[in-house]
Amino acid sequence: LDEITNLSPSAQAKILRVIQEKKITKVGDTHSVDIDVRIIVATNLNLIKAVHENNFRDDLFHRLNEFTLSLPSLKARKNDIPIIAEQFLKEANIELEKNIKGFSPEAMSILESYSWPGNVRELKHVIKKAVLLEETDHITPNVLDLEFGKTHKSPFKESLEKYYEMITADGLSISDITTIVSAEMESILIKRILVEAKYNKSKAARILGIDRNTLYSKLKGLGIE
Incomplete structure (x- = not known):
């Protein structure tokens, strides 16, 4: 229900x-x-x-209320956007009988930096409309219709503000921030490569330059099977 x-x-x-x-x-x-x-x-x-x-x-x-699962909003798990967007792209391709192969880097950057007030439903709607309008083989920024505002804060600037607050408000050191940034970038890259490799873990491991066991270990740490 x-x-x-x-x-x-x-x-x-x-x-x-x-x-x-x-x-x-x-x-x-x-x-x-x-x-x-x-x-x-x-x-x-x-x-x-x-x-x-x-x-x-x-x-x-x-x-x-015997058992509850709390799912964070899309805004709180932006690293998942490439994987979710890819799934919605596949569904839209089938429904609209099109063959869009993926997202341009610029389009994906916009999707990842947008606040998504409408959560996953809004993401699905935006991608379906983009697939309908796109005339090339990749989704481009021109067809992304984001209802709640057309301006997007730079992902770099947004991250910089977050890390600045961690140092000034949370008392973390620059060494702590470096560790956090490294882990976040690794997570983003692994998920992006996994999508591009169409979830072929052997291929993804080759692209990343690591062996399969190492990739499996990292995916387990990210909660990806």
Whole structure:
């Protein structure tokens, strides 16, 4: 159930009853049917806050809240954008019967530096529209329609501000920053090469100049199987 917080109070009561009784009654029927299901729900709102504001039933919340996965916004995981964008590109190619091969470096830089207030849905929409409009074999900046503002902060300037704050506010040393930058750049390069190698790990390892075992170890550290 996507956007669970959009359910009306009556719908929330029905879902709660289904969870408690493990039975449903089909529309137009008079007999209940036993069910054995797992319920997965999603929301982009704070459910606890919704409960406190009486916009969501607390008893339903506790029934659903047996196991929670919190997924950071796209803005907080920009290193994942190349991989996600590549997947959306494949889907758009199939749906629109086109053969766009990838993204120009300039286009990918814009995607990575954009704030994505609309999160993954906005990224998918932007790429689908770009595939529809693009007349070359790679997505270029000209076809990227970013709804919430056309100006983009330089990725270098954005990173510089972040590292400056780490030193002045968090008390990290220049040596600490160097280690962080090195790890971030390694992560970005590995993910980019993996996409370009179409997830062929042997090919990606050759391009990166490392053996496969080393690449597997680094991918495991990045949470990529």
